[in-house]
Amino acid sequence: MEIELKFLLQPDLVTKFTSLIDNAPFDISAPNVRHLRNGYFDTDQKALRQFDIGLRIRSCELATGEKSAEQTVKLAGQDVGGLHQRPEFNVDLPVPTNMVADLSLYEPEIWPAGFDVDEIQQQLMLLFETDFQRTTWHVSMPSGTVIECVLDQGAVKANGQETIISEVELELVSGEVKELFAFAQYIASKVDVRLGFLSKAARGYHLLAGKSLSCVDLNKVNVKADDAVETAFVKSLTAALKFVQHNEQVFCASMSPKSLRKVLDGWSLIIHVMQLFADLIPTAQAKALAKGFKMVRKQHKWADSYYQINQLTSRKSPFKKDIDNSEFLTSLVAQEQWPEHKLMRAVGFFSSREYNQLILNFIQWLSGKAWRNELSLEQLTVLSQPIYVHTQSWLDASWHNLKAVLAAYKLEPDQENLEAIYWPLVESLLTGIVASNVFGDEAESVTNAQMDLLMGCEEYILLSRLESLLVEHQENHQVTPENDYLGWLNAKQSSLNMAIVATVGNVSQLKPYW
Template sequence: MGKEIELKLSLRSDQHGRLVRHPLLTGAASRQSTTLVNRYYDTPNLALHRHGVALRLRQDGKRWLQTVKCAGNTAGGLSIRPEWEKPYRNTFDFSGINDKKVRKLLHNIQEKLIPIFETNFKRVTWHLYTEAGDHILATLDRGEITAAGKSTPISEVELELSRGSVESLFSVADALCARIAMTPSPCSKAERGYRLFSQSEDIVPTKIRPVTLAPEMHPVSAFRLTCLSCLEHLQKNQSGALLGEDPEYLHQMRVASRRLDAALRFFRPLLPLETYQELNSGLKQVLKVLGHARDMDVLMTEIIAPVLQDNPRALDLARMATMIGDKRKKIRDEMVAYLESPTYGRFLLHTIKLINDIWPGGITLQEGMQNSMPLNRYARKRVRALLQDLARTGCEANITDPPTLHALRIRVKRLRYALDFVAHPHLPTKQLACLQDELGWLNDLSNAGMMLLSQVHADPTLFNVVSQIGEWHLPHYKKITKDIGKHLETFLIKTKGIHGWT
């Protein structure tokens, strides 16, 4: 059995030329080009896929190779998984697989195996060697996946560690990403092939995948799993956000980035200072870019659109909507440019690296985890602190003072995400979610007012339009401002004295 360690990066087709001209690749020890035909086999009901096993036949020239891969550890584009390879001679042979469960599964379904999908692509391979003697295979794959009469393109780089340390893998990736717009990709060709076969390759907005954290696990392990879940959430909505046809993709990316920010804050006492600072500095730019674009979406779709729908003949309102629409497009174009830039690709790359090995100075993750409390004790302590902070801020909040409401919204959001990370059975999370939604809407309305007034400076005749929009939303504003105080008081009463963890 071998162990495959690779880092997968996706890139646009217009970046291929820049990649092959990169000094790291032009100075490689050797370069090879080949065309690969790959057929993936499974049963009609996808028994192998359900068990996390992939069976592939690869044609390379006149030679056929049988490969079996199992699900392993995947972290935002970095994957470490077991695999078994051997020459294929007209029949499948699973006798060399030393994992008894995998071998038994394959033997039991061998007679039912059929081709499910193909991946056909041209591969250019560069052999890279570091000063320390590490050997890395860098490949550029260009082609397509075909299944069930449909196809989808392949355009990706794989960095496979042939010999040496994972650190070298990230160093090579960073050197490439510094000049070329590439982003780590958590989705393998096999996963995309199965989605295409199941007629689900079409991109749809992805919500957060819940992570189960055991109370007795180490907090650093919990931090890693939580952050990787946030990264996966961010990455899986990126393609849809770039297309721009559905604002929900951007919304989900913003939620993912906010959750990642909340995770960094919740687990901050565990992290080395330099690790926290590096993670936080990169995330700040992501939050800013996504937040600005999302604010324009909210302004257009939730603040202006319903008013315009009720007043379709209001010419000044339509003119305001056109101006906001133009500004929204400009800001969205800036967001797309950022997401397709080397800066964003390196942010993802550095975040994945730091999350997988957060301890600097050569200290391993296992060494850094020594002499620390289990998750249940750590979470109880942190949740108690967040509750106390929320209670203090709630006492200072004033419905007529937007800055105090903003401070309250931030505390509610941080506690809400913390309880998503480490579920507490006794805290009233539904009331907390309701508070977050209400405070969020007030914040959206406040931001909308400032953005609309900025347009009035360019065209003073639109001042009445701002008043018209405000009056339309006034009934809902009155209801929310009336309810917030009661909901906050109810939540604080229910949480008083609750600090347990089970």
């Protein structure tokens, strides 16, 4: 079983990293440098990828000129926020190799159910290649744990396109997983690195498809009615962390406001999951980690207002046409675009010591189920209880809170009561993301209605943000624009408020699916 962590490293920091390793206070072997060329295989229909199987042929050349080759298959395993654990099987090949993969070289028992070896073998083809220099050190920790530290520099190549490889991999050779994290923390405290969740193969598939990584939305977690409390907890936090890391990768590559906002949403989901399970898994470390995510969420709260401005002119904005048709409004909104220095600082934050420490602690705690060490025997029995009973009480509580603010808004549908709906609605939706799958498709109508209401609330927030810009402009310049933009805006708000009143009525009458 391969157990490893992966860091992304900016090419201009390679010298600093190698110097760090050479001078680290551990017993470290001399570096071994090899040139590696890998070919990755699959069928035209991506049959291997559907089974989460990776197949490659690697040719290797040492500095001495000695050559070797091997074929490797990696089967589906576990990936918790960048800690990869996958079964791996290697077969030596003759040199030179002809880059033709052969599945029959492996024992038939390794393949998953439904995997037709003969049929897939006939359809295998070379899809893409990686070409890079690998520098390897073996690190012996004081405890006796041995870690392989690898620096890869090169490129992934497909369809005449390529993307750079500049990454560090830490693999546990023998000993304790906690020592792997300790060494990772040491590196992250000295060099700006960022945890990577995409393998070289995954990047090759993206390059092959001609697509850059794009934002993903929050979807309900695959929690089942018969899942134990602990299983549901791990599933929920793993899904939230993957969501954060995916959109973090998109943001660091593109600096898009949407992707940063989604990272913030992911942090909110992690915090919410911790709160939902707080009585079931009451540990000091869980509270400390939740506090850490609250702090980073608060540090990036500035992004919310800029995101709202960005949304005013986004492709899907109901106000885009009106703004585009007005030179004044276009100019006003343009003045409030995202400041580049803040975006650059946010990109840097994801490689910071502070954030790496939080994420590595979180991954270690989650993958090692470290909460068990803090629980009494009685509390440990709760972990095996079915989650079904608890999901009902969570949904009841969030529904009760939401109905209270909806009732207040129905009595007096003003801006203050509308804004009061927002967070109870968000919390109800976050609870649904964790718990609704337990009840199958019954949750869909409730979720859709709540999403409609959330969309209405967010549109109203956008108009309020635009209103504040208009008022601020008039106060600062002591002039009134030629057109009555505030009148236009108030008419939009009035119309939207009527639609929200109707949606609130619909949501209030929904029957709980639980």
